[in-house]
Amino acid sequence: MSARVYAARWVVPVATPPIPHGAVAVRGGHITWVGPKDDAPPGERLDLGDAVLIPGLVNTHTHLELTAMRGFLEELDFRPWIVRLTRARQAVLTHDLLLASAKVGIAEGLLAGVTTYADTCESGVALQAMAEMGVRGIMYQEVFGPDPSQCAASVRGLRERLASLRHWESPRVRLGISPHAPYTVSDELFVAAARLAESAGCPMAVHLAESEAESRLVRDAMGVFADGLRARGIAVAPRGDSPVALLDRLGVLGAQPLLIHCVRATAPDIARMAHHDCAVAHCPASNAKLGHGIAPLLDILAAGVRVGIGTDSVAANNRLDILDEARVALLMQRAATRRGDALTAADALALATRGGALALGLGQEVGTLAVGKRADLAVFSLGSPRTTPAFSPEDALVWAAAGREASLVLVDGEARVRDGRLVAPPADAHAALRDAADALATWRDAGGGG
Numbered sequence: 001m002s003a004r005v006y007a008a009r010w011v012v013p014v015a016t017p018p019i020p021h022g023a024v025a026v027r028g029g030h031i032t033w034v035g036p037k038d039d040a041p042p043g044e045r046l047d048l049g050d051a052v053l054i055p056g057l058v059n060t061h062t063h064l065e066l067t068a069m070r071g072f073l074e075e076l077d078f079r080p081w082i083v084r085l086t087r088a089r090q091a092v093l094t095h096d097l098l099l100a101s102a103k104v105g106i107a108e109g110l111l112a113g114v115t116t117y118a119d120t121c122e123s124g125v126a127l128q129a130m131a132e133m134g135v136r137g138i139m140y141q142e143v144f145g146p147d148p149s150q151c152a153a154s155v156r157g158l159r160e161r162l163a164s165l166r167h168w169e170s171p172r173v174r175l176g177i178s179p180h181a182p183y184t185v186s187d188e189l190f191v192a193a194a195r196l197a198e199s200a201g202c203p204m205a206v207h208l209a210e211s212e213a214e215s216r217l218v219r220d221a222m223g224v225f226a227d228g229l230r231a232r233g234i235a236v237a238p239r240g241d242s243p244v245a246l247l248d249r250l251g252v253l254g255a256q257p258l259l260i261h262c263v264r265a266t267a268p269d270i271a272r273m274a275h276h277d278c279a280v281a282h283c284p285a286s287n288a289k290l291g292h293g294i295a296p297l298l299d300i301l302a303a304g305v306r307v308g309i310g311t312d313s314v315a316a317n318n319r320l321d322i323l324d325e326a327r328v329a330l331l332m333q334r335a336a337t338r339r340g341d342a343l344t345a346a347d348a349l350a351l352a353t354r355g356g357a358l359a360l361g362l363g364q365e366v367g368t369l370a371v372g373k374r375a376d377l378a379v380f381s382l383g384s385p386r387t388t389p390a391f392s393p394e395d396a397l398v399w400a401a402a403g404r405e406a407s408l409v410l411v412d413g414e415a416r417v418r419d420g421r422l423v424a425p426p427a428d429a430h431a432a433l434r435d436a437a438d439a440l441a442t443w444r445d446a447g448g449g450g
Ligand SMILES: [Zn+2]
Pocket: 061, 062, 063, 120, 207, 260, 312, 313
């Protein structure tokens, strides 16, 4: 089998400096060579012209099954937002609609150059969607249960769900576990889920330190989440100084979960995260849109914590574009720190690629352009007014090209996007999504969700 050689005005390996007039050779799904195009090995050559070739982007946190809820939950505060989301999903979105939702989400992500997805999923459809759409990822099966007396039943249900999904696993897609968040999961269930993750060798993810309401529940047993639990007859008591301290006390940080959000992480929290080598999924647009604030990203990075960038669901963001999310991350940190050099575009691009891969434990496979890694690549054209002129590939990509579609995307060396179009669009998924939107609107207009 001969190599394919992809040449572009710039190749950005991420772990090493950009290569002007660079090339990447691919064979058998792997990267076999990276360097100046004039030195490239023989093979079938594709000259991509005025473009930047980067590692496939990594979405470190999303909920693909919720793509049908894009724009459905606007202008709500956090607790009513999550209550309505949960009720609408249960009342309206069937298995087939959730699966179509996940596939359209992946289609959107692929067109934005995203090749790896870390998805937390209630229904379990995202694993099938990732497998069928030919992308890489981890689907963390969500588990809920704020009442300690539900713990055994929740764990039993989780085991059954994992067993029913195993046949979708492959070297490209695998299963993990996600006890959802401190306001939906009892201490007993956190401990049981962490034990299950460790015994099954599964990665784990938790929404953590996202909102003030969550912190008040954990620290003071007060606030809207505490009120909601008491209204359901569930006893509520203070559980720790902070959500991160809670998981440390329970021994859950020892399972090295991916910690999603960490908006409210304090200095002691960050020290705990670093001590246990937990990773963070940083979701700046979701955190801003839902009014939670700005995560202390620079402090988290300074502590040596692995960090990737996530979009969260389109119910909290409206788009699944990781370059755009990298741009938002930059803007937020510069605004928060009042420093114009707080983080560079190259730093943000590294978080969106290598950082995400390391956060997910996939650093040996993807995240940089290096010999031996899987050939997950994304190419963005610079041949439009918006990206002209371009002095540096990282600045052009993050500051100017963000929000534009990729021209070419490969996963394991196979094209998923070519000439800016999906090679295999998900059949009937867009029509199903429109049906889902109609059903959601009908449910809302009939007074669904209270
Ligand atoms: Zn989330």
